Amino acid sequence: MRDASVGSAGSSGDIVDVDCLVVGAGVGGALLGLLLGRRGQRVVVVEASPSLRTGGADFLKPRGLRLIRDHGLMADLRSRGSLERSVIDFYHDGTPILLYDFTEHTETGHFVIVPYVETVGAILSGCKDLPNVDVRFGSRVVDIVATDEAVTEAMLDDGTKLRARTFVDSTGRSPLHAFVDPRVKALAPYPHVLRMATTKLTSSVAERNRLYFSSDGWFAYFYPLTYDSARLFVGVPRELDASVFESRDIDLTSHLESFVSDSRDVFPLIDAGAFLRAPISAFTCEQYHRGNVILMGGGAFACHPMTGQGMSYTMEDATILAGILAENDSGNLSRALGERYETRRSLHAELVSYGDRLARSYHDREAYQRVHHAGRHGGEL
Ligand SMILES: Cc1cc2nc3c(=O)[nH]c(=O)nc-3n(C[C@H](O)[C@H](O)[C@H](O)COP(=O)(O)OP(=O)(O)OC[C@H]3O[C@@H](n4cnc5c(N)ncnc54)[C@H](O)[C@@H]3O)c2cc1C
Structure with a gap:
């Protein structure tokens, strides 16, 4: 043998x-x-x-969760502090445009956030x-x-x-x-650069996952990473990245204030120097x-x-x-x-x-709503 x-x-x-x-x-x-x-x-x-x-790969959506369960790894993942969430709110120029509820669109009814x-x-x-x-x-x-x-x-x-x-x-x-x-x-390079940072958890982030887009090509996504920390993703037009995160000629917080409406308790925690570039390909x-x-x-x-x-x-x-x-x-x-x-x-x-x-549609409210697909977004297709 x-x-x-x-x-x-x-x-x-x-x-x-x-x-x-x-x-x-x-x-x-x-x-x-x-x-x-x-x-x-x-x-x-x-x-x-x-x-x-x-x-920065923090989200396990239903297809992945089913496998974690089927392969007998769920108890271990839970013991590592994974968070179950059901709703993501989407905003454009500060106004809510979409509420995505996993209980409506997926069999598991939730996704999980857990550090990669x-x-x-x-x-x-x-x-x-x-x-x-x-x-x-x-x-x-x-x-x-x-x-x-x-x-x-x-x-x-x-x-x-x-x-x-x-x-x-x-x-x-x-x-x-x-x-x-x-x-x-x-695929062709994206017009934005993605940056991420981790901060203390605030009450708005604990309450909901919120994803903000702006018509000038910025976006921001805030969600809880653990019971006491929050993940902040920020996307900025490629040509502005150095001015925001290196020379700091453009003030990150001031610009976020122009389109981030329901997460204002995050602003005092924002430090442009703490945002690391996340690879996009x-x-x-x-x-x-x-x-x-x-x-x-x-x-x-x-x-x-x-x-x-x-x-x-x-x-x-x-x-x-x-x-x-x-x-x-x-x-x-x-x-x-x-x-x-x-x-x-x-x-x-x-x-x-x-x-x-x-x-490629983040800056354009109607285009984003046209492209967004409930089944595909929840990962059930
Ligand atoms: C910023 C960011 C956020 C993301 N968020 C999500 C998310 O929330 N949910 C989701 O499902 N997906 C997300 N993704 C995508 C996800 O990370 C990948 O699809 C997934 O990690 C691919 O898994 P993998 O094991 O094939 O590769 P990886 O996770 O990239 O792992 C490859 C491994 O190989 C190692 N390695 C590299 N080169 C060599 C080498 N020459 N020899 C030996 N080892 C090497 C690396 O160190 C790494 O550990 C995200 C991606 C990025 C960049």
């Missing part, structure tokens, strides 16, 4: 044989590692960061009981050995050689991604696999962050992929991926396009 433990191999020059090498321990890579591990597969997950990465680091932490804590799953922080793939049809070996930066039946890239940044040659189609790929190398999550697609569903779709992809890879049917891998995984591309493209149309 095959020894399912990956063991403690990994110092320079070691050769490690596994079923699957996953690059990136974000929400997708971590979940894939966990699900394959539960099915007895030997998995190595390599993560470039030395520790769990923080980030806690979502990934909950998934990875499930891996701790699995000796056949080895998650390596501060590690990356630097080279691969490949034929035309397949990758046979990946070399890590500490010299470890990993032989695997399948390789999954969830980063878009490893040599595995280049091997797939996925023909990335990037939107792209799709024309193919998700080549031979035994597969792209997933951030290696395969990205939607505008304000769509709030990239994690949910990625968790679905990890679940489907785990089912295919655990079948151990190398002869049938390409067909299974073609039939059950590559088909995800059209769903991703719809999500990316929806987020893109929304993000």
Whole structure:
């Protein structure tokens, strides 16, 4: 019988044989590692960061929540202080334009706010009981050995050689991604820059999630992150970003006062210097696999962050992929991926396009209301 433990191999020059090498321990890579591990597969997950990465992906919408529940991770997530919310209020130039109620539009009736680091932490804590799953922080793939049809070996930066039946890239940044040659189609850059900060929770933020747009191309989204902290996202026209956040020639609070109407208790807490730039990219790929190398999550697609569903779709992809890879049917891998995984591309493209149309309509009240789609917004489509 095959020894399912990956063991403690990994110092320079070691050769490690596994079923699957996953690059990136974000929400997708971590979940894939966990699900394959539960099915007895030997998995190595390599993560470039030395520790769990923080980030602005705080929303789990119904599709993601169902998977968290189905994979038995809900109790852990709750113990990490996740917040259930049901309503988001939308404003344009200070006037309410839309109240989105998850109890009306979704089966779960709510979404969850939880810091990204806690979502990934909950998934990875499930891996701790699995000796056949080895998650390596501060590690990356630097080279691969490949034929035309397949990758046979990946070399890590500490010299470890990993032989695997399948390789999954969830980063878009490893040599595995280049091997797939996925023909990335990037969407045109957005006219705004996104910044985020964390402050003390105020009563208006505790009360409701409020998302404000202005006709001059600004937006602001305030919501509780934990029981005592609030997340503030601010979008500003690209050409003003440096004046607002670097030279501070434009006063952030004064400008927010012109279109943020029901969250005024946040203004005294606003410090332009505390806002970090949040990456925005939107792209799709024309193919998700080549031979035994597969792209997933951030290696395969990205939607505008304000769509709030990239994690949910990625968790679905990890679940489907785990089912295919655990079948151990190398002869049938390409067909299974073609039939059950590559088909995800059209769903991703719809999500990316929806987020893109929304993000380009923020300044225009009527256009935004036309694009906003109740089913898609709640994540039920
Ligand atoms: C500001 C912002 C807000 C967002 N908000 C939401 C939200 O509220 N809800 C939602 O569902 N989605 C949200 N998203 C989208 C969501 O973050 C992604 O869709 C999701 O994280 C993709 O998961 P992933 O595991 O594939 O990639 P990631 O979460 O990006 O994880 C990839 C991991 O790989 C690591 N890595 C990178 N390069 C390498 C390398 N060369 N070698 C090894 N490891 C590497 C990274 O450190 C990271 O840990 C947001 C995105 C942004 C940018």
